[in-house]
Amino acid sequence: MTKTVVILGGAFAGVQVAHRLLKYTQPQVKDLKVILVSKNSHFYWNMASVRAIVPGVLKEEQYARPIAAGFTQYPAEAFEFIVGVAEAVDTAGKTVKVTVAGGDRQLSYDYLVVATGTRNAGTVDVPWKNNGTHEELAALMAETQKKVQAAKHIVVAGAGATGVEVAAELAFEYGSASAEKKEIVLLSADKEILGGDSIAGNAAAELRKLGVTIRGPARVASARALPDGKTEVVLQGSDGSEGEKIVTDLYLPTMGVTPNTEFLPAETLTAAKFVDVDEFYAARGAEHVWAAGDAVWKPRGSFVLTDKQAAGVARNVDAVIRGRPQAPVKTIPIDVLMVATGRSRGAGRMGPIKAFSIMVYMIKGKTLGTDKFPAWVDGSNF
Numbered sequence: 001m002t003k004t005v006v007i008l009g010g011a012f013a014g015v016q017v018a019h020r021l022l023k024y025t026q027p028q029v030k031d032l033k034v035i036l037v038s039k040n041s042h043f044y045w046n047m048a049s050v051r052a053i054v055p056g057v058l059k060e061e062q063y064a065r066p067i068a069a070g071f072t073q074y075p076a077e078a079f080e081f082i083v084g085v086a087e088a089v090d091t092a093g094k095t096v097k098v099t100v101a102g103g104d105r106q107l108s109y110d111y112l113v114v115a116t117g118t119r120n121a122g123t124v125d126v127p128w129k130n131n132g133t134h135e136e137l138a139a140l141m142a143e144t145q146k147k148v149q150a151a152k153h154i155v156v157a158g159a160g161a162t163g164v165e166v167a168a169e170l171a172f173e174y175g176s177a178s179a180e181k182k183e184i185v186l187l188s189a190d191k192e193i194l195g196g197d198s199i200a201g202n203a204a205a206e207l208r209k210l211g212v213t214i215r216g217p218a219r220v221a222s223a224r225a226l227p228d229g230k231t232e233v234v235l236q237g238s239d240g241s242e243g244e245k246i247v248t249d250l251y252l253p254t255m256g257v258t259p260n261t262e263f264l265p266a267e268t269l270t271a272a273k274f275v276d277v278d279e280f281y282a283a284r285g286a287e288h289v290w291a292a293g294d295a296v297w298k299p300r301g302s303f304v305l306t307d308k309q310a311a312g313v314a315r316n317v318d319a320v321i322r323g324r325p326q327a328p329v330k331t332i333p334i335d336v337l338m339v340a341t342g343r344s345r346g347a348g349r350m351g352p353i354k355a356f357s358i359m360v361y362m363i364k365g366k367t368l369g370t371d372k373f374p375a376w377v378d379g380s381n382f
Contacts, residue, residue: 001031002031002032002033003029003031003032003033003110003111003321004032004033004034004035004107004108004109004110004111005021005032005033005034005035005109005110005111005112005113005317005321006035006037006096006107006109006111006112006113007034007035007036007037007112007113007115008037008086008096008112008113008114008115008116009037009038009113009114009115009116009117009260009293009295010036010037010038010039010040010043010067010081011038011043011044011046011115011117011130011293012115012117012293012303012306012307012310012376013113013115013117013292013293013295013306013309013310013313014036014038014113014115014116014293014310015036015043015067015070015376015377015379016307016310016311016314016376016382017113017115017292017310017313017314017317018034018036018071018079019070019071019379019382020310020311020314020315020318020382021034021314021317021318022034022071022074022078022079022379023379023382024314024318025314025317025318025321025322026074026075026078028322029321029322032078032321033077033078033079033080034078034079034080035079035080035081035082035107035109036067036071036079036080036081036082037082037084037086037096037098037107038067038081038082038083038084039083039084039085039130039132039133040067040083040130040132040133040134040137041066041067041068041083041133041134042064042065042066042067042134042137043064043065043066043067043070043373043376043377044063044064044130044134044137045062045063045064045065045368045369045370045373045376046063046127046128046129046130047303047368047369048062048063048368048369048370049063049127049128049141050128050162050165050166050168050169050340050368051169051343051368052127052141052145053127053141053144053145053148053166053169053170053252054145054148054169054170054173055145055146055148055149057173058370060138060141062370062373063370063373064134064137064138065373065374065377066377067081067377068081069377069378070377070378070379071379073378073379082098082100082105082107083100083101083133084098084099084100084101084105085098085099086098086116086263087099087104087263088263089112089263089264089265089289091112091265091268091285091286091287091289094108094109094110094112094288095107095108095109096109096112096263097263109288110288111288111289111290111317111320111321112286112288112289112290113289113290113291113292113313113317114261114264114275114283114289114290114291114292114295115291115292115293115295115310116259116260116261116295117129117130117259117260117293117294117295118257118258118259118260118294118295118297118301119131119257119258119260120253120256120257120258121255121256121257121258122253122255122256122258123253125140126140126144126252126253126254127140127141127144128162128166128254129257147249147250148170148250150249150250151182151248151249151250152182152183152249153182153183153185153248153249153250154170154182154183154184154185154248154249154250154251154252155185155187155231155233155246155248155250155251155252156170156184156185156186156187156252156254157187157220157223157233157251157252157253157254157255158187158188158189158253158254158255158256159186159187159188159189159190159193159194159214159216160194160195160254160255161194161337161339162254163186163188163193163254163255164186164193164194164203164207164339164341165339165340165341166252166254167184167186167207167212168206168207168210168212168340168341168342169340169342169343170182170184171184171207171210171211171212171342172210172341172342172343172344175210175211175212176210176211177211181211183213184210184211184212184213185212185213185214185215185246185248186207186212186213186214186215187215187216187218187219187220187233187235188214188215188216188217188218189216189217189218189219189220189255190216190217191216191217192204192216193207193214193216194337194339197337197349198349198352198354199337199339199347199348199349199354202347202354202357203339203341203347206341206342206345206346206347206357207341210341210342218235219235219236220233220234220235220236220253220255221234221235221236221237221242221243222234222242223251223253226247229249230247230248230249231247231248231249231250231251232245232246232247233245233246233247233248233251234246257294257301258273259272259273259274259275259294259295259297260295261273261274261275261295264283265285265286267284267285267286268283268284268285268286268289272297274295274296274297274298275291275295275296277290277291277296277298279328279329280312280316280326280327280328280329281296281309281312281313281316281329282316282326288320290313290316290317291313292306292309292310292312292313293306293309293310294306296309299335302336303369304331304332304336305331305332308329308330308331308332309329309331311382312327312328312329312330312331313329315327316329334350334351335351336348336349336350336351337349338355338360338363338364339360339364340360340361340364340365340368341357341365342365343365343366344361344365345357345358345360345361345365346359346360346361346363346364346365347360348360348363348364
């Protein structure tokens with residue numbers, strides 16, 4: 001009797017779990033079928049989005065590749081790829097309602113993996129997350145590149161890792177040493193960037209070398225498009241009212257994320273709407289449901305954490321299918337934070353130990369992981 005694993009989400013976690021089950025479980029469990037559901041026909045390597053917005057630096061195939069093409073090596077009867085959006089999960093009946101082109105499909109599952117990630121909070125007009133179809137994302141990237149090319153003044157709002165990397169990539173290309181100089185302003189809600197992390201000073205120093213103007217504390221209260229195509233960014237005053245107004249050619253918000261979990265029952269979610277998982281990354285309040293990646297945000301969103309979580313979830317799904325005990329999912333023993341500051345340097349730490357700038361560049365900033373991308377899509381990385 002066929003055992004069906006439905007995986008929701010076609011990015012870092014979902015694609016890895018699918019490959020691991022097909023490579024290592026299906027040869028032993030011949031009646032296993034894996035169904036991968038993704039709203040995007042392509043895997044979007046969004047880690048590189050901060051660099052892709054700079055015209056001419058990356059080719060599309062370096063950050064977007066067809067998902068289905070990466071699974072052709074597996075038996076056709078063992079795998080199905082569906083471009084669609086999960087609308088509702090019935091954990092008691094073990095079904096998922098998926099909206100696809102032309103209507104809805106109801107999928108029955110024996111085991112379910114949720115890897116739907118997060119989306120940009122409050123906005124859809126920036127390409128940091130996989131917020132739509134491949135066609136929508138490609139159009140958004142092209143439009144963003146066009147705006148970057150035309151702008152002389154750019155405001156990046158939000159000084160977390162994404163905001164810092166966006167400002168750095170722009171300044172590396174268009175900063176004080178560039179013939180096409182643009183003014184890049186980074187707004188930080190806190191006095192220090194990166195929430196005051198121990199590497200904040202190092203990262204700020206790297207940004208200033210590139211010519212970035214850092215403003216903090218400078219919390220955005222609102223932003224509105226002006227008739228001439230510019231954007232008015234309104235900062236929050238010290239008393240909470242509207243304060244200083246900044247008019248810019250291009251406004252790039254990077255603040256906050258929202259989990260893509262609206263389709264799940266409330267009892268499987270935390271108060272912040274992330275999937276509530278135990279030490280096995282099994283969802284609480286549901287049988288045979290697991291989650292990994294940004295949809296769990298445990299302890300936060302991270303490529304390294306997602307990689308480890310996906311591998312652990314795949315092993316636990318395999319264990320349950322074969323009637324074996326699950327094992328707690330182990331990620332990394334220390335907190336690692338690495339931030340690329342352009343295409344030659346970076347700032348980072350491994351636990352409390354700061355990393356040399358050149359080390360961060362070699363580990364992350366040199367390629368932003370795009371060198372690993374083809375092997376992630378076709379499964380040879382796992």
